[in-house]
Amino acid sequence: MAETFDADVIVVGSGALGSNAAYELAKAGKSVILMEAGVRIPRWKIVESYRNSSRRSNYNAPYPDMPWAHTSYDDGYIENTGSFDFHPGMLKLVGGTTWHWAAAAWRYLPVDMKLKSTYGVGRDWPIGYDELEPYYQRGEEALGVVGVDAQDQSGQNGAPSPRRSKPYPLPAEGKTYMFQALEAGLSPLGFNFIHEPVARVTQPYDGRPACAGNNNCMPVCPIGAMYSGDVHADHAVAAGAELLTDATAYKLEKGEGGKIIAVHYRTSTGADVRLTARAFIIAANGLETPKLLLISDVANSSDQVGRNLMDHSGIGMQFFADEPVWPGRGPIQQGGIFNRREGPHRRNYAAIKHALANNAPNVPVTDRLIKMGVFGPELDRRILEDASKWVDVSTVFEMLPHAENRVQPSTTRKDALGVPMLKVHYDIDDYVKAARPVAVDDFHTFVKGMNGQLIQISEGFQNRDHIMGTVIMGSDPKDSVVDGDCRTHDHKNLFLATTGVIPASGVINPTLTGVALAIRMADLIAREV
């Protein structure tokens, strides 16, 4: 007698990765259940909440933080035991945290994926760039990525790289005046500016309008020009998937033959439901995914689940340009200086990316002036002047995986459903610390090159919200959680769609890579179930 299942595939998590996997599988004719701990909220509601907020610099603030579906900024939700306060801004609602990302949609370089064999540090990916390339393309088409085809994204001013089989789906947006001014001032000093590929459309695309430069990518794009995962959650539903909201997965149940047989979820009213499927995809972000595996005691024969946590922990610098450059026009970032993205220095210290932030700087400018004691009409005048010249450089470093940097279920704190919260231990290693003075030297060169006036260098490491390594990918089941297909070594029908699989971090925002891996995984599962 044939076994019956509630679905062919259950996807836990409706963010960009889970929703893309769910959509691909539903499109392939599979029955799919897409589970989401939070609720579905229309964009207008989030915009309205943002407009009415007095905490506009808090990117999680317009999104609900419910006792059964906490955002990561909820007081006490993440307990830190290491030297670094690890606090990425993660959301729980249909569409996930791509509601407030800056939509950077980079590809890794082939060498990024072979770090150990090239430079003798960190780990190699078990798959190569060529295997991923077609899925990068499909990911870019799903997200509506705009970009410049002919540039060397490795930052070495060489031939276009990494290799592309097709052009970007849409042309890049124009460069802002600030980006042009900095490029004109610093290129002659040998700094290579790279125009960032982004999932922020420049023409109407897949029901989304073109970016109009609201400069509000975080905390919410008011018009939906910037991609967010709800696009594909909705596409998945239109293709036949069933979307379950208010459904927090709290246990994966092991069945016969090393397979996962069911997922258990709990609703905000306390109802418990068990759902069975032929295959499971956990797409609950790089912190919650390992937590679910650990509390279910699955996929962890390597003892690597939750370990090897990496962010692109970074530092920052602000200076005044010698004339107005008008930050805040257009999207909140457009790229930056990439000379140190790649090179032999990676044997000794981390790769570095200097991104140029383009947020309207009124809040930090005003904050600073008030702290300096400027008030009255002089304050107004100075806000206008300082905000026009403000340049904000946001720098990130490549991380290496270390078993001690880890996320675990909290043993002391639980949410309203009785599901453990998170405990994180995270330290910054010497590979990164050795790169910091190099970045600081660059900062001084930038300021001098622009005839600028340094405001401040923030050398203390900062969160960059790029969670990697926690369910690390590798070819050896003894030291990794998933294989190159994102299938867990321990359970052949359990797959993980999260940037937590990434074993070598490079310096680029990992979401597009996660989407590409999710689509590749969905193709494989569609052939198997």
Place this chain on the structure above:
Amino acid sequence: MRIAPLLAGSAALFGAFSVAHAQADAPYDPAQIARGEYLAKAADCAACHRTREDSGKAFVGGYVITSPMGDIVAPNITPSKTAGIGAWSFEDFDRAIRKGVRPGGAPLYPAMPYTDYQGVSDADMHALYAYFMHGVTPVDTIAPKTHLPFPFGIRAIMIPWNWVFLSHKPFIATAGLSPQAQRGQYLVQTLGHCGACHTPRNLLMAERPSKAFAGADLGGWHAPNITSDPISGVGGWGDAEIAKYLANGHVSGKGVAAGGMAEAVDNSLRYMTPADQLAIAAYLKSTTPIRDPHETRAAFNWTSPKPVPLSAYETGDNHKDQAALKDSSTTDGATLYAGACASCHGLQGQGSKDDFYAPLVGSSTTGSANPSDLVMTILTGVNRTGADGKSFMPAFAEQMNDDQVAAVANHVFNHFGRADTQVTAEQVAVMRKGGAKPLLVTAMPWLLGLGALAGLGIVAFIVLRMRKRA
């Protein structure tokens, strides 16, 4: 989705029925083919005879046209001999377009606007034939057949319809019009088939000549009055404004095209020469004015907005209550407008100065006495390419329920447009489903019942007569 106002359709598999006597090898002048291509654009053939996917090749068909009588599949009209019209003679082609009869004798449904095309000139027919036989790439993909529900599925019902509504007369321009307006009349009444949407229909779904271009409902939208009346029609528009609207799909201070009109601009009108666009304008300005007595001011002329105080939009910090952040049930029009609309259209409906974001003040859509077009624009958005570029608005059908759409539409009418125009959630629900069905469809079960009674009566009469004779 394109909406057919009429019965519509026609089936595929023409090749199976037709006699292969096309003059495929006859020499055709490239200029003749180019002329035919222009006329095919003017006739907007591509609007219906496209593929189901946006990316498909031209004229391959397969696209599903939603008509009140059922779904009609547009056939392949590429010169494929197996799947399209490649085997048709000029006479076959001409009879299909101008008489609504395909090779083999089966009548077409008037979703194919042959009642308008019947006036196309002989010369233009030859150019169109040259283009479709020699300028279009043949594609051997057979479009699915159309199956309308009973009784519309019986094509023979079109024969008596055609006796009544097909004149078989050539186009004759109205005497006394300027040559420019006469040219416009030809384009409007034949190739452009403007009346297919803009002229109300009678009980049998034929256009009413006495109400030509007076505006009509279809698929939830309202195709507005385009007669020369200065209040209800386009009499208040300058000729150049009308021409610009046809080219770009929008004119500052007058209005924007959405729905079926956006498609007409996108597929057809923007490709017309400025001279032809002006000719259409000249003709529309010469049509018999038809006034709706409810209207006292031109739709574009509601230009005194009632400003919305900021306190209506920003009601205070809501972050003390997390549950409020996930509650999207509000039916407050100002709240919905602030969240969904104001980012582009502005807090006071002012739009952008360059019209990239349409102003809601002084717009024919928000000043209309009929709420349909504003509601349908909110539900379905806008996706239009005009001669001056793209225009896009996202659809809100999945973002708001009927009550919310009504609330935000009424906020717009109250503050930026014609405040007397209001809409209810019930009306929105009907529009969301594609609008009210015409009487012919809603009454069909009754009509069929009457028909059966009448038939029984006739049978009884004959039987009685025969018995008497016997």
